[in-house]
Amino acid sequence: MLSQKLANGRNFQLFSGLLSIGLILILSFVLSLVYGATDISFEEVVRSLIAFDGSTEHLIVRGLRLPRSLIAVLVGAALAVAGALIQGLTGNPLASPGILGINAGAAFAVVASTFIFGNYQTETLIWVGFGGAAMSAIAVYGLSSLGRGGLNSLNLIIAGAAITAFLSSLTSGILVVSQQTLDDIRFWLAGSIAAKDLFLFKQVLPYLLVGLILAMAMGRQLTLLNLGEDTAKSLGQRTVLIKGLVGICITLLAGASVALAGPISFIGLIVPHLARFWVGIDYRWILPYSALLGAIILLNADCLSRVLLQPRELPVGLVMPLLGAPFFLYLTSSKVK
Template structure:
């Protein structure tokens, strides 16, 4: 049973403050820990003084962009998952489970194969296009099943689209060794090797998605109670769903464009958040953003440290957390 259910419970504000503090601590750890551990004092000096020492150069040009991207992508994927679960009333909904990540990744692979592009701007355009088409297909196919657009039908449609897009992606990579070499590390889901320019290019898309999501949070709370209830309260549900879909495409498409397809963040985080703050999306979405950033930053730190001096893509760390959680949710749904 959720705790802290009162609408104006001051513990929620305290929880936000604690979450911000934890995020700052994890962010600092992300700047300090890696193949070469750097003292926190040096980290602070690197962010305030512009000299050419090796440690400070590593922090400013490698670890700072990487940490910023991990935090922003984690926040974006968690919020996208929260929106999808609220709009569809489906606890298994997330950008990965409904095939949006796979569709965006397929579009980027096609762009690389056909155009030979390495431009993040073009990656973003194709990722948004792939995410949008996949979302539309998932909703359309889900609505064709018996009973209409039920959570089960939507999950099955998304899983089918994800499998189809993934198989096409694999086919292209088998045919084109060049495309595989250029994009294989990206496909695993990684925030390594990105610079500040890439972060600044994708920042407007993700910020627009987050702002739109927060603006819709009250409407999503109403819609999550049921479409009939929302309509009886005078809500224009079609507009809310459409704008929510735009927010998800911006958040998921932008995240895939810069970090590749990273799964399970959008599935796991909103469920953890609901335990603490209840069912009000005016609280779920801000908490999800903070928890998602903390989770992906922590996973990226582990990915750097677990096989030193080499590192794993962060996309390979998330299933260790997400897969057991997904099995638990699925079993729970079957029982009910």
């Protein structure tokens, strides 16, 4: 009876924390609509959403800031959840979605296709990048299955590192020999959610929603898997199936995010650690906390990218290392100790 009361109290605390972070996310979203190269009052933002009159301020909010804020929420949540999944899958606290070659696959597909066929429209670029990310993840899973011991965490890490190194070298080679290709996709390579509209948001929304829903449903299985593969099997878990489903989630979430916004670093690395600081090792809570925290961090990083060098704007992919690098150094130093 006492243990049940303690568990209920703990769950209430975690749920309350989730609601509090949700309120911070709403506040961050509002601030992202208000602040930028041109500050717009909160009242004017509200009027632009409910009584659009075609003025410059209303066009900025409806045409520029609202789509990029929605994309920041979705991409931030997706990358953070993908990072939590890959850390849980591999048992490596320093892992991020790029370990499965997803970033390298998307970058190679975009660079190679631009080099061969010329500059694409943004909506076409998204599908090219998503296809490259998916093919890279499939190759990593295929190679890791061929290794000794089959589909296990060590083989995934080795195969991912090999694919990433191979594709990154090819990508660098193309960019070295073709200045035109570099000029065409430089902004995408830096990682940016600027100049994206609601049409692009709607294109990737189904994939990211499916990935997020499937990931949340995998929380219990991933927690058991982290107790050890033998333990998970003794509790009736089909570990190979779980790893395959987790891989699908990571591909959907990270692949679509990278295809849409480019390779934005550190979200998938640092956010799961922030979530674990609050909730412990239970992935039923780590995943939703990661989603909200990832959305908040990317929203605020994007807002910061607009005001740091006014009137110019930095790609958010260049701002994230300023926030994530110190945390990464702390993680690596603590692991060494």
